[in-house]
Amino acid sequence: MNLRLSAGAAALALAAALALTGCSSDDDTAASSTSTPAADEATPTAQDVAALAGVRVEGDPGSEPTLAFDAPLSVSVPTTRLVSDGTGDALTDGARVDLHYVFFDASGERVGSTWQEGNNTSEAVTLGDPNLGVINDVLEGTHVGARALVANPSAGEDGETTTTVMLLEVASVGEWRAQGEPVTPAAGLPTVTLDDNGKPSIAIPEGFEPSDDLVVQPLIKGSGAEVTAEQSLTVHYTGWLTDGTQFDSSWDRNVPATFSLQQVIPGWTQGLAGQTVGSQVLLVIPASLGYGDAGQGSIPGGATLIFVVDILQAF
The missing domain is CATH 3.10.50.40 (Chitinase A; domain 3)
Incomplete structure (x- = not known):
């Protein structure tokens, strides 16, 4: 069958919104760490790491947070930071992972959220799906309740590069199978x-x-x-x-x-x-x-x- 591989509509929406490049990470995901892709792939600079380290996540887990940072935020390559691990079930490769997320643009303006307008509907992705790029890296080895930041540069309609930053929160984990x-x-x-x-x-x-x-x-x-x-x-x-x-x-x-x-x-x-x-x-x-x-x-x-x-x- 000539089927396009994906984790589903949610994964495609995430990947399209971030224009992820699929960088991979070799290091662990200890709290407050920043992923370091393999040597032959785009590696965040010290300035990228510092920019994301300066993002403050305000709000309790389980509800939509606010991101506060000095605008304009800018990174040169996709950059991630594990804000905190969760205490729930472990995430494993191939598992269905239900995510909440909120987007902010480089100026600090909120763009969109799965929590918005009372919808409160998480979106399901597959951990390990190549379409998720660096999201796989930052969530690998974490647990339900984990929060992570992902910053990504992309070219706008005017040709200028702008950065989007997203806070992910793992709502639940399960199996992809009929029930x-x-x-x-x-x-x-x-x-x-x-x-x-x-x-x-x-x-x-x-x-x-x-x-x-x-x-x-x-x-x-x-x-x-x-x-x-x-x-x-x-x-x-x-x-x-x-x-x-x-x-x-x-x-x-x-x-x-x-x-x-x-x-x-x-x-x-x-x-x-x-x-x-x-x-x-x-x-x-x-x-x-x-x-x-x-x-x-x-x-x-x-x-x-x-x-x-x-x-x-x-x-």
Whole structure:
């Protein structure tokens, strides 16, 4: 599947807002430390570190803070600082991390916030998703409740470079996997088994003859909103040929995939529209709704495809 990898709409929004460069860090994340990227990547200067060290975070954890600093704030490369660690569950690579954040521009003006207008809705990202860049570095090894600052320079419409600073707060951590009521599948379909992390494997029944029609079998019924064909989804998925050969899996990359239902094979669009967020769905897709007689990559022409899809978010 040609799916754009991402942690979901939230991760994309964060990355777009910051224009992160994906610097990585080798040092630890002790309280009040500033990340130091590897030698072959952009490294914050002493002036960058000092600029972010001068940002004062005012307000109690659990509610929107105020950032106070001497304007205009400026850094030359993305720069992070762990303000404080939390005391909750540990954050691990590949985990779903729910973040609150507030943005300020270089002049100290508040730009936006997940706390704004009483919405108070955190956004989910995947720790380790490359789209998050330096956010991964500063949150690695921390715990729920952690607060971190991220400053990032970007070119404005007038060509001038300006810095945005963001305070992140980790609201919760969990797993990216379907959750809901188990559904007993129809007889004769591939049997799906989940490992401890939720990754599926399948057993193909002896003599299995796939239908010429699309087969859509919910395995877990989620309690979320019903998906429409016009939406984009964040999912975990694995795909196999009918001989049991796996050809793709987001689970192996440890990062869910995000895509528009208007930009995938028809079997996905037809099979996932009408399902609910939180569900896990078995799809058996005939070639006519897959890659046809031409095939794609390791998928031969005329192949029936089997997918198990966890619907994690819809937007």
